[in-house]
Amino acid sequence: RQLNREKRSDMIETNVQAGLVQTETDGAICYVTLCAPDSLNAVDANMAVALRDVCGSVLSDDGITVVVFRGAGRGFCAGGDLRYISQFAGRTDEALDNILLPFHEFLEKLNASNKIIAFSVHGAVAGAGLSLVSMGDFCIAEEGTKFVPAYAAIGLTPDGGGTIGLTRSVGMRHALRYLLAEDKFGCTDALRTGLVTKIATKGTLEDTTKQFAERLASFPQVVLAGTKHLLRSAGYAEISQQLEHEHAQLGAAMKSELFQIRLREIARANGVI
Numbered sequence: 001r002q003l004n005r006e007k008r009s010d011m012i013e014t015n016v017q018a019g020l021v022q023t024e025t026d027g028a029i030c031y032v033t034l035c036a037p038d039s040l041n042a043v044d045a046n047m048a049v050a051l052r053d054v055c056g057s058v059l060s061d062d063g064i065t066v067v068v069f070r071g072a073g074r075g076f077c078a079g080g081d082l083r084y085i086s087q088f089a090g091r092t093d094e095a096l097d098n099i100l101l102p103f104h105e106f107l108e109k110l111n112a113s114n115k116i117i118a119f120s121v122h123g124a125v126a127g128a129g130l131s132l133v134s135m136g137d138f139c140i141a142e143e144g145t146k147f148v149p150a151y152a153a154i155g156l157t158p159d160g161g162g163t164i165g166l167t168r169s170v171g172m173r174h175a176l177r178y179l180l181a182e183d184k185f186g187c188t189d190a191l192r193t194g195l196v197t198k199i200a201t202k203g204t205l206e207d208t209t210k211q212f213a214e215r216l217a218s219f220p221q222v223v224l225a226g227t228k229h230l231l232r233s234a235g236y237a238e239i240s241q242q243l244e245h246e247h248a249q250l251g252a253a254m255k256s257e258l259f260q261i262r263l264r265e266i267a268r269a270n271g272v273i
Contacts, residue, residue, distance in 0.1 A: 021050040023058060026210075028065040028217040030058050037073025042081035043128050043160075045095075048103040055106055059113045065224055066217045067113075068209060069136070070120040071129075079127020079150055080159070100159065103128075107161045110135055114225035116216050118197075120209040126150045130178075131158060134165025137228065138197040140212055141187045142205040147195070148184045170194050220256040222249075 024031045032055060034041035041047070058067060071077055080099065088095035110117060118138040125133055125141075126148035133139050133147075151158050158166075158179055166175035170193040178185065190196035200208035216224065226249035234242055253259060267273045 020047060021054045023054060025064065028063065029068060029213045030061070030064045030066070031068045031070060032058060034069070034071045034077060037071075039081060039083070040073065040075045040078035040124060041071045041129070042078045042083075043099060043103065044081035044084035045098040045102070047081070048099050048101075048106065052102040052106040052109075056109060059109050059115060064115060065219075065221050066116045066118065066213050068118045068120055068213050069132070070209070071122070073123075075123025076119070076121040076125045076145075077127075077129025077132065078124055079129050079148075103160065107132075107135060111161070111164075114221075114228060116224050116228065118209070118213060118216075120205060121145055122205055124148060128160035128162075131160030131162030131165060134169050134195060135161045136165075138212070138216075139190075139195060140198045140200055140205065140209050141190065141196045142200050143187060143202045145187050146184050147178075147186070147190055149179050149182060152180050153183065166195070220253070220258050222253050222256050223258075226250075226253055 019035050022033045022035050024033070034047070034051075036042065036047060043051075055067075058064060084099075085092060085095045116138070117136040118140065119133045119136045120140050121129075121133060122142035122145055124146055127150040130147055130149060149158075150156075151162075162179070163175070166178060170178070174193045187196055187199045191199055198208065198212060230242070230245055230249055233245055237245065264273065
């Protein structure tokens, strides 16, 4: 199966339409925009390949500490592109591999990254779009955003990392409710369960996201990456192991310029130096 995955992945069209995923860098922040507004940024094979290729370079850039994903047009993402899949009647496995193999490569890089991953969403966040948002560290949602699980209603099980991301972000009970018992839910519910971090009032999403991202980017990379790593490991590490991790990360963070400046200020205030 692994050989088949590699072969199928090699067969995917790599001449992706220019501009399908666009990036804009502002200091240590990179904004990644899904740019297929005519399809509500639905994920087809080309979008999956574009995310894999574009974000591969973004996530490997040491100068970037915060990555913000957003969608062009009327909504963030309508999920998997069923119009694309419908072209593969009788051979849906091929369509599935064309989309999911590169998309999984992208998600694995996203999950392994020590950068802060945030989503800035509006309009519709459906299916694979919801799964993708759940795989991030933060989500800023514009007032009126609708989250639409979509899977069960059309006879499908979740994909796009949703079973990992939703369980991690809201817990199994809420994840199960969202995926099986809700046709859609809004920002208030998503904020209450932890899927959404902050709600931006209508028309302020861009400014709210920028302020949020700039705050995060003002912290040293060692603090961002270390805190994220510690929280990720806390769920399965033995206490002795986790305390050792905290010790090591704290030692590394104390060498940061920000902490050294603060330490000198305290020393001066107390007449030590």
